[in-house]
Amino acid sequence: MQREFPSFRLRYKRDSRLQRAIGALLRTVTLGGMTTYVSGYHTVMGGTLWVSEGWSQMSDLERYVLLRHERIHLVQANRWGVVPMGVAYLLFPLPLGFAYARARIEWEAYLETLHALVEVRGLEAARSQKDWLRARFVGPDYGWMFPFAARFDRWFDDAIATLAEDVAKGTLTIEETLAAHRSAGG
């Protein structure tokens, strides 16, 4: 990952006044719905992964799954540019209540989360994320970014079905993935 994104670094949110200020802002705009930005969320911003307190307690596999998700955000930032992506993420079409760009950006990254989970824990572990992940999309965690639970369920079920096909074909195993990442240098 360092080789693919040379400026990549990892810092604790608690050590940053800006990150703590963002946490306070989010708590306010979500009327107290989002209170764990600093303590419970990991966020990529401008090439830095800001991690929560939980990072120190995560297992290597959990960190691996998280980094797979956050790596997608770095790929997206390279694809669209940090500023256009940031503006779309925060504002399009609404900052709260229906943030379609944010939902699509997060969905692409969560697809990678599910993919990684299948590799390290198996299909059932990925499938069992459905309720938790739906709550993240329709609830306050990301500012009610996608208030369509049924549509979310379709996205999720399609993703699991695709992953199940890959498992059935035998193309998803952690050994192969780790080997591929090693040879790709990240």
Ligand SMILES: [Zn+2]
């Ligand atoms: Zn994300």
